[in-house]
Amino acid sequence: MKVDRTVALAAVGSVSCVVVVVLWAAGDVYAALGDSDPGRLTSLAFGLVRTLANAAATVTVGALAFGAFVVPAPPKRTRLTAHAYAAVRTAATAATVWCCASGAAIVLSAADASGQSFAVALEHLGGLVDAAEEPKAWICSAVAAAVVAVGARATLTWTTSVLWLVPALAGVLAPVIAGHVANGAWHDVATNAMVWHVPAAAVWIGSLVALRTHLRRPGGGTEVVLQRYRRLTGWCLVVVVLSGAVAGAVLTGPSGMHGGYAVLLLLKAFVCAAVLVLRARWRRPLAAELVAVGLALGASAGLTHLVPPAWSRTRPSPQETVLGYELPDPPSLTEIVLGWRFDLVLGLGAVLLAVAYVVAVRTLLRRGDAWPFGRTAAWLLGCAVVLVATSSGVGRYAAGMFSTHMVAHMSLNMLAPVLLVLGGPLTLALRVLPAGPRQWVTALMHCRAARLFTHPAVAAATFVGSFYVLYFSDLFGAAMRFHWAHQLMNLHFLVSGYVFFWLVIGVDRAPRTLPHLARLGLVFSVMPFHAFFGVILMNKQTVIAEYSYRTLGLTWMPDLLTDQRLGGGIAWATGEIPMLVVVLALLRQWAVADRREAVRFDRATDTGHDDRLDAYNAMLAELSGRKN
Structure with missing residues (x-):
């Protein structure tokens, strides 16, 4: 227990250090966008609260996936086993933290978007939420977290625990697809990439936390659980790497691999590479993997605060702002047949x-x-x-x-x-x-x-x-x-x-x-x-x-x-x-x-068997028995 507490503190410390260093060293990132600076304290508070909400959401999604698809279930998939129920309860507890952090993020995101202090944003919260998209996304996230927190705590069946993944995934995606990936040229590609990236990362990181908790319980360290965990998170890691590369390429642009934004992207890439090495050399998850994913979470929080390099080089046109691309010419047969723009969600x-x-x-x-x-x-x-x-x-x-x-x-x-x-x-x-x-x-x-x-x-x-x-x-x-x-x-x-x-x-x-x-x-x-x-x-x-x-x-x-x-x-x-x-x-x-x-019917008649006649005779026999 002491080792796990030390590991948890190291992971939390790595997340907090990365967030604090990035937000403090970044300075005024709002002037480049023509926005007002809400103050260093508001930016720092929003960064830490956002990181807490994302971490809790990640544990919620990962624990639900772990209890549903990693822990062995009863043959008929009816009642949850004790280990699966413990994972679902972990998800319910994390969802409660997620809901509270998202509630605070509503006010802080409104302050961050408007350049106001926390007190002013709280006073004019209704108007600020109506004027910006990210506070609305945090409202959706808070509602989804509340639904999962209440529902998962009362869940006793396998199918219900799987169904709670739907609002959980919607809630964890909402602040991301309404954030900076939804702006500028090619934002359609970046948003589609994040639709793959965020759920895969949540399942990978959250199920790691659920597994370490599971291994401490009596009878938890079974080989079946470890095999299923490695198979599930292995695919998730592949999706995280590929989708992260696509989103990073869009947000940095063709010549944007420099500065703090590029450093954080390289940090995430290094973490993924380190995890792959750890998986290749050791079968059981190590404490170092949990600390590594803590660094990845901190880097992700830092990226949401910095201005993507692609934004500072070109000013998007109205069509690029809304669509992500331009439509300069009317549709022709050539444009319809050859003018492809691959959809990374439904097309893929x-x-x-x-x-x-x-x-x-x-x-x-x-x-x-x-x-x-x-x-x-x-x-x-x-x-x-x-x-x-x-x-x-x-x-x-x-x-x-x-x-x-x-x-x-x-x-x-x-x-x-x-x-x-x-x-x-x-x-x-x-x-x-x-x-x-x-x-x-x-x-x-x-x-x-x-x-x-x-x-x-x-x-x-x-x-x-x-x-x-x-x-x-x-x-x-x-x-x-x-x-x-x-x-x-x-x-x-x-x-x-x-x-x-x-x-x-x-x-x-x-x-x-x-x-x-x-x-x-x-x-x-x-x-x-x-x-x-x-x-x-x-x-x-x-x-x-x-x-x-x-x-x-x-x-x-x-x-x-x-x-x-x-x-x-x-x-x-x-x-x-x-x-x-x-x-x-x-x-x-x-x-x-x-x-x-x-x-x-013809075959049954030829063999002397008629199901309908047999049923009719059985009914007559039953009625005769009742009369006697």
């Missing part, structure tokens, strides 16, 4: 899912099992649609033109999900994965949250209702200003479409199975709403998100209303045609199912 995700699917199919075929070629083709085409809609010229122009945005929207919401659900990925996973991960998939498929979101009424309302809520309110105009909001919209389109079509024509067995007649009725119930949406857009007399589009200053597209009406026509056409294809596919599945049932 589509590529990884396609590769994983092909590897799984090859594993199945090598084992001598069959897998329909049509399912493979459907899945790969669906991944290709996602890649093209987010990373080709369609994805580039979707952020600046409503008509192109509608092409991407309908591709992600209507076309890609239809193809993906026909690929049967869950069935393939259950046939290929080993026992542990297979039980994870099965448990998540049958949990209450899955049954809730796959309820026909919920799935249909989310699938259709989001069209009207997003575009006929101020939500779309507000989302146009932020890259992370674009990504969240695209993810919502894809997931809501996948869940709906999973219920209708999905190959995988859904948590809620519907008869074919109910599926057909579900399709017909949403078709009119798609048609009405397109018609309303074509006849609307005001421009949706007009201010956001005017801000971009696209001189080659002066008539926004005409472009919006074109988008309405695209929504109408690309909404109805895929629905008709879905109806035909559903009718075919219905006919095949009836044919199989008829064949099964």
Whole structure:
């Protein structure tokens, strides 16, 4: 216990020293941006509080991941084991600290952004929060931490502990994607890189803390736990290195590897290299690894305070400020086909899912099992649609033109999900994965949250209702200003479409199975709403998100209303045609199912067995027994 306390103090000391030295030596970093200096004391307090919040958030995410995916769980994934429950309680305690630190960061970030002292910022907190984005992000972080702190403390089941990772990851990402990576040219690439970087770093560092706590308990030092920990954190370390390199390259620029910012980036790179060496020489995690990650956390906190070198060399244009890149020319066939800007979130995700699917199919075929070629083709085409809609010229122009945005929207919401659900990925996973991960998939498929979101009424309302809520309110105009909001919209389109079509024509067995007649009725119930949406857009007399589009200053597209009406026509056409294809596919599945049932009935009759007749006779026998 004494050794662990010494290690913990060394890790905390390394974090604090790096933060204090960086913030004190940096001086006035606000003048370069034309902002007011809130004072050395406010900057130092914000840096330390931000570091505490990030560290607590990291432990929360890592402990939840450790309890769910590292500690051996019961065969049926029902109740948590004692060791998994201890990890979840560690996450709950860390989330409480995270919530308190995020609450303090709300005021300090408002003071830092406005150049005011803490007392003045506290007095005018409402107006300052409304004027800046980072305080809003810390509010989201505090709310997420509070939800996790309360929920994790009351959690006793494995599936619930996994589900708490969703708000935890959202909370740990919020201050990052609203920070300095969300500004300047190429901020779309930097933000996408941090979406990979931050969760991977949180799982790596937080699970290290959870593991050291786990090893002190009786029966905690099992070989299975160490193997799972090394496998999980090894992949996380790879993601941290690659994504950190991309974000660092964007923020430093082609010739920006000098000064304090470059020193901190090199410090993080040195830490990752040192951890790799430690892992190669020793199987068990050492105290030095915990101290090293403390240095990495301190360096990350210092980087958020310093001005990225790329900002001081060029002044971004209005298009670069909003989009991260420029659209100097109107869309042409050449620009759409060749003008790619690779999306590191959805585009890369589509590529990884396609590769994983092909590897799984090859594993199945090598084992001598069959897998329909049509399912493979459907899945790969669906991944290709996602890649093209987010990373080709369609994805580039979707952020600046409503008509192109509608092409991407309908591709992600209507076309890609239809193809993906026909690929049967869950069935393939259950046939290929080993026992542990297979039980994870099965448990998540049958949990209450899955049954809730796959309820026909919920799935249909989310699938259709989001069209009207997003575009006929101020939500779309507000989302146009932020890259992370674009990504969240695209993810919502894809997931809501996948869940709906999973219920209708999905190959995988859904948590809620519907008869074919109910599926057909579900399709017909949403078709009119798609048609009405397109018609309303074509006849609307005001421009949706007009201010956001005017801000971009696209001189080659002066008539926004005409472009919006074109988008309405695209929504109408690309909404109805895929629905008709879905109806035909559903009718075919219905006919095949009836044919199989008829064949099964004929075989049972030929052998002298009739399940329905046996059930009828059993019912008569039961009624006769009751009368006697």
